[in-house]
Amino acid sequence: MSADLRADFEKRFAGGPVIRAHLVRPTDAFSVTVLxxxxxxxxxxxxxCLAGLERPDAGWIRWGEEAWFDAAQGIFLPPQRxxxxxxxxxxxLFPHMRVAGNIRYGLTPLPRAERRRRVAELLDLLQxxxxxxxxxxxLSGGQQQRVALARALARRPQVLLLDEPLSALDAPTRDQLxxxxxxxxxxxxxxxxxxxxxxxxxxxxGDHVVVxxxxxxxxxxxxxxxxxxxxxxxxxxxxxxDTVEAARVLHVVDGLATVAVGPVHLVALAEGSLKGDVYVxxxxxxxxxxxxAVAATSARNRLDGSIRTLSREGAMVRLGMxxxxxxxxxxxxxxxxxxxxxxxxxxxxxxxxxxIHLVPRGSHLT
Amino acid sequence: MDWTAIDLTLRLAxxxxxxxxxxxLPLGYWLARSTWRWKFLVEAVVAxxxxxxxxxxxFYLLMAIGPRSPVGQLYEAVTGQLLxxxxxxxxxxxxxxxxxxxxxxxxxxxxxxxxxxxxxxxCLGKSRLQTFLRIVVPLARAGLLTGIVLSFAHTVGEFxxxxxxxxxxxxxxxxxxxxxxxxxxxxxxxxxxxxxLFLLGLSFAVLCVTYALQRRVVVL
Numbered sequence: 001m002s003a004d005l006r007a008d009f010e011k012r013f014a015g016g017p018v019i020r021a022h023l024v025r026p027t028d029a030f031s032v033t034v035l036x037x038x039x040x041x042x043x044x045x046x047x048x049c050l051a052g053l054e055r056p057d058a059g060w061i062r063w064g065e066e067a068w069f070d071a072a073q074g075i076f077l078p079p080q081r082x083x084x085x086x087x088x089x090x091x092x093l094f095p096h097m098r099v100a101g102n103i104r105y106g107l108t109p110l111p112r113a114e115r116r117r118r119v120a121e122l123l124d125l126l127q128x129x130x131x132x133x134x135x136x137x138x139l140s141g142g143q144q145q146r147v148a149l150a151r152a153l154a155r156r157p158q159v160l161l162l163d164e165p166l167s168a169l170d171a172p173t174r175d176q177l178x179x180x181x182x183x184x185x186x187x188x189x190x191x192x193x194x195x196x197x198x199x200x201x202x203x204x205x206g207d208h209v210v211v212x213x214x215x216x217x218x219x220x221x222x223x224x225x226x227x228x229x230x231x232x233x234x235x236x237x238x239x240x241x242d243t244v245e246a247a248r249v250l251h252v253v254d255g256l257a258t259v260a261v262g263p264v265h266l267v268a269l270a271e272g273s274l275k276g277d278v279y280v281x282x283x284x285x286x287x288x289x290x291x292x293a294v295a296a297t298s299a300r301n302r303l304d305g306s307i308r309t310l311s312r313e314g315a316m317v318r319l320g321m322x323x324x325x326x327x328x329x330x331x332x333x334x335x336x337x338x339x340x341x342x343x344x345x346x347x348x349x350x351x352x353x354x355x356i357h358l359v360p361r362g363s364h365l366t
Numbered sequence: 367m368d369w370t371a372i373d374l375t376l377r378l379a380x381x382x383x384x385x386x387x388x389x390x391l392p393l394g395y396w397l398a399r400s401t402w403r404w405k406f407l408v409e410a411v412v413a414x415x416x417x418x419x420x421x422x423x424x425f426y427l428l429m430a431i432g433p434r435s436p437v438g439q440l441y442e443a444v445t446g447q448l449l450x451x452x453x454x455x456x457x458x459x460x461x462x463x464x465x466x467x468x469x470x471x472x473x474x475x476x477x478x479x480x481x482x483x484x485x486x487x488x489c490l491g492k493s494r495l496q497t498f499l500r501i502v503v504p505l506a507r508a509g510l511l512t513g514i515v516l517s518f519a520h521t522v523g524e525f526x527x528x529x530x531x532x533x534x535x536x537x538x539x540x541x542x543x544x545x546x547x548x549x550x551x552x553x554x555x556x557x558x559x560x561x562x563l564f565l566l567g568l569s570f571a572v573l574c575v576t577y578a579l580q581r582r583v584v585v586l
Contacts, residue, residue, distance in 0.1 A: 051489060052488075053488070079489045080491050080492065084489065085489070086486070092486040094483060096504050105487070106491050106492070109491075151486075152489075152490075
C-alpha cells in the first residue's frame with residue numbers, strides 16, 4: 001500500500017518552458033512541502049495541476065492508491081473530487097457572501113448543526129470571531145487571508161495547497177501571519193504543499209523543499225539541508241543564501257539575541273519577539289576572514305575554524321569552513337592570495353551581529 | 367388603443383425573453399469562457415441580426431420554415447399546423463432577431479466574473495452547475511438583467527421581421543408596431559398616436575426601472 005502523493009508529469013504552454021514535476025510526499029504524516037523558485041519557474045502551475053485546475057499533458061499523479069491523473073489511461077479527476085483545499089494568492093473570496101457564508105460554502109452536504117459547529121470552530125482557531133457578518137471587502141488583508149484559509153479548511157481537506165499565501169499582505173501583517181501560520185498547520189495535521197519565492201517564508205513554514213527553475217526540479221529534500229547545503233551553484237543562487245543552520249535562542253538582552261548553533265554561540269539582532277527554534281541565515285559576502293592574531297574588532301561574532309573547501313567563482317573565491325557548524329564565506333581572489341588561504345588552514349571568521357538573520361520557526365515537528 | 371395588439375406584443379415579448387434566457391445563458395457562458403479557435407464564427411452568427419435588415423432575416427426565415435422546407439414539413443407533420451403567419455412562427459423569428467441583445471450582454475457579464483472564484487468553488491466541491499448558479503449568476507446579475515430587459519424591449523419594438531414572417535393577423539401576429547403602421551396608412555393618426563404614446567411610456571418605464579435596479583445592485 002502506497003501512502004504517498006506521487007506525481008510525475010509534464011505541462012506545456014505555448015511559448016513557455018515545459019514544466020516537468022517530480023514529487024513524492026507522504027499523505028499520512030504531516031509535513032509542509034515548499035515549492036520554491038523564482039517567478040516563471042512553474043511552481044504555481046505544478047500546484048494547479050495537483051489541484052486539478054490545470055490538466056498536465058503527460059505523466060501521472062497518484063494520491064496513495066487513487067489515480068488523480070493518468071495521461072496514458074485518460075484519467076483526470078476534477079478538482080471537486082480530489083479533496084484538496086486550495087488557497088489562492090489573493091484569496092478569491094466570494095464578494096457577494098459574508099464571512100460566515102464564505103466559510104460555510106463548501107459544507108452544504110453536511111447537516112446544519114455540524115456546519116454551524118465547524119464554522120464556529122474555525123472562527124475561533126483563526127481569530128475571526130465577530131467578523132461573521134462582514135463582507136470580504138470590509139476586511140483587512142490579513143483577515144481576508146484567514147477567512148480564505150478557514151474556507152479551505154472547513155471541508156477537512158486531505159491536503160492543503162497554498163499559493164504564495166503571504167505575498168499579498170503588507171509587511172507587518174506578513175511577519176505576524178508567518179509566525180502564526182505554521183502552528184495552525186501543525187495543529188490541524190493536514191499535509192500541506194506551499195508555493196513561495198520568499199526564502200524567509202520557506203524557512204519559517206516548510207519542512208521539505210523542492211527547488212524549481214525554468215520548469216525543472218533542481219533539488220529536493222529536508223529544508224535546512226537544501227538551504228544549508230545546496231546541491232550546486234544554480235540551487236545556491238536561487239535560494240539566495242549561503243549559510244542556513246538550525247539554532248535555538250538562549251536569551252535576548254538589549255535587543256541582541258544569543259543563539260546556539262550546535263556548540264557555537266552567536267550574537268544576532270533580535271527582530272520582534274524571539275524564542276525557541278530559529279534558523280540562522282548568513283550571506284557569504286558578510287563573512288570576513290582573518291588569519292593569525294586578530295586585532296580588536298567591532299564584530300560581535302569571532303569564530304575559529306578551518307577551511308574545508310575553496311572554489312573559484314570569477315573574481316571571487318568561495319570558502320567552505322567548519323566553525324563548529326558549516327559556514328560559507330565569499331572573498332576576493334586578491335584577498336585569498338594575500339592571506340595565502342589554503343584548504344585545511346585555520347582562520348578566524350568575523351560576522352557582525354546585524355549580518356546574522358534569524359528566521360523564527362513557529363513550531364517544530366516532534 | 368389597440369388592446370389586442372398590446373396584449374399580443376407583451377405575450378410575445380415575455381415568451382421570447384424566457385426562451386432567450388434559456389438559450390442565451392449557456393450560449394453566453396460558452397462564448398465568455400471557450401478558447402475554441404473557431405469561436406468567432408459563432409460570435410458572428412449571433413451578431414448577424416444587429417447588421418442585417420429585418421426584411422433579409424425575415425425572408426430567409428420564411429424560406430426556412432415555409433411548408434416546402436424540411437423544418438416546415440416536420441412542424442406540420444407533428445402539430446398539423448403551419449409555422450409562417452402563426453404566433454409560434456413569430457416567436458421563433460423574435461428569438462432569432464433578439465438573440466444578440468440577450469447573448470452579448472450575458473457573455474460580457476460572464477466574462478467580467480473573476481475566473482478564480484469559479485475555480486475556488488470547484489475546489490470547495492461544488493459542481494459546475496452549482497458553481498454557475500451560486501457564484502457566476504449572482505456576480506453577473508447586473509449584465510444578465512440588462513440582457514433580459516434589452517431582449518424584451520427589442521421584441522416589443524420589432525417590425526420588419528414581424529411583417530415578413532407573421533403578417534398582420536389581428537390577435538395572432540399583429541403586434542403593436544404593425545398596428546401603428548396600419549393606423550397611419552389608414553390616416554388614423556389619433557389611434558396611432560395613442561398606441562405609440564403607450565409604447566413610448568412603457569419602454570421608458572422599463573428602462574428606468576432597470577437602471578434604478580442596476581444602480582442599487584452596483585452600490586450594494
